[in-house]
Amino acid sequence: MRHLLLRLGYALALPAVLVAVWWLASDDSTDVYRPPLRTILETFPDVWTGDRLRSDVLPSVLRLTGGYALAAVAGIAVGTVIGSHRRVRAVCEPVLEFLRAVPPPVLVPVIMLFAGIGDTMKIVVIATGCVWPVLLNTVEGVRAVDPVMAETARSYGITGVARLRHLVLRSASPQIFAGLRQALSVGIILMVISEMFAASNGLGFTIVQFQRGFAIPDMWTGILVLGLLGFFLSVLFQLLERRVLGWYHGRRASTRRSP
């Protein structure tokens, strides 16, 4: 219990200091663009009502979820295929390097051309941005399957789907998760950007609306909501990772103790 409180203390110390600094530094600000934190927090409950959460935050989260899930499935699937076959890898690698080098926001206008300006466009934008870190990390992870483990599996008749499930994907899972983690931050950025281009709801849309209407404190509350959303998703991700990669962290800790 004491341990837990201590950890919570460590985790909250720096945010508390930052908020305090912000609060004090902005307290007597008369600049319209930088309202006092006090004003922003006072505005918060008025702006982010249940209705607004439903009409703007929920659509954003759904688009993010859709695009991210699509990218995860496609990235892992294609990455596994490329990672397991040397020839396929030789053919795909240059193309992948090129595609990866294209900054994802540039894709928004391009994708708008054929996917329109609806939800499909946003989901496709998020997916095309998120897929690269997942795909490339999966390729690396799948390539690095230990040859002794692979041979063990073969000698015990563990082939096909079972091999994929119990050996390849599990062995690559630390890298896959590293890719998924990168993809999550890319996904949030693209969610906002795609909603700024053409939308009628969503977090990005709302923030731009506030800014255009000179509702500056409201705009700042929107940015706070975005930050909180990112934080919440990251915590969720960590919980999942701790479950799936428990063995990996445990093993790393045990080899550090006895080199």
Place this chain on the structure above:
Amino acid sequence: MLDVRGLRKVYEGSGRRVEAVRDLTFTVGAGELVCLVGPSGCGKTTLLRCMGGLLTPTGGEVLLEGRKVTGPPPGTAFVFQEYGRSLFPWMRVAENVELPLKQKGLGKARRRELVTDALESVGLADAAGAYPWQLSGGMQQRVAIARALAYEPRVLLMDEPFAAVDAQTRADLEDLVRGLWRERGMTILFVTHDIDEAVYLGERVIVLSGSPTVVREQLTVDLPAERDQLHTRVAPRFAELRTHVYEQIQAAKRGIAPQDTPETQDALAKADAPPKRDALVKADVPGDPDVRTDPPPSR
């Protein structure tokens, strides 16, 4: 049971050509425990991988119960030298042992029975819920052995399984393997570079030459079936046998052709002559750190 006929394996790749095994012919009878000993790098792993269907030979063939081995045969289990990399670190001990059985299509009750029994046999019933990386090296190799046992193989191929564990654990594991062999009546081919281990464990020892690798000699170990670390290793017959194998390996390294008739008892009689043995032991042989050459009554 297991027939190796004219086996030859040449590795080719990136401009290098390595003839790992030149021409090996030998037989392992059903229910036999045969030890294969040879200097490090002479192609023991290569041979075992060919026998386990993990590698396609360049020439010759391996027959299991009269049928040619082309892929991993269902009745064969493998224990690898690298125990740390052979167990899946994301699975608990029991799951590691169970996975091949699932693949075999056995029912849940039967699987549980086999897993429990195998873990008990190797003295690890308590470790079923642990992860492999939470165990010591010797325990990990026990898990690998348990996995092989649960698979109920007719043939067990073991590739230097104890090369990386400490001496005491090694002695325990040797006794474990002999015990399991006597209890379960499997055919075991045990590869090692340790002469003492080969003589202590085997009913028969096959000595390989250094590369180009051929069978240098086959030798029946006429020690009693009941063996233990304390008495067997100081028995005069044990010393004779290990000295003989040692000489064979030393001679192989210097490239002396084996005796015209590698008739076991004949060769042994010669090996018994003291002056010759001294000469051979003192001879200036490039030391091979992987061949353990401590003087006979080592324990």
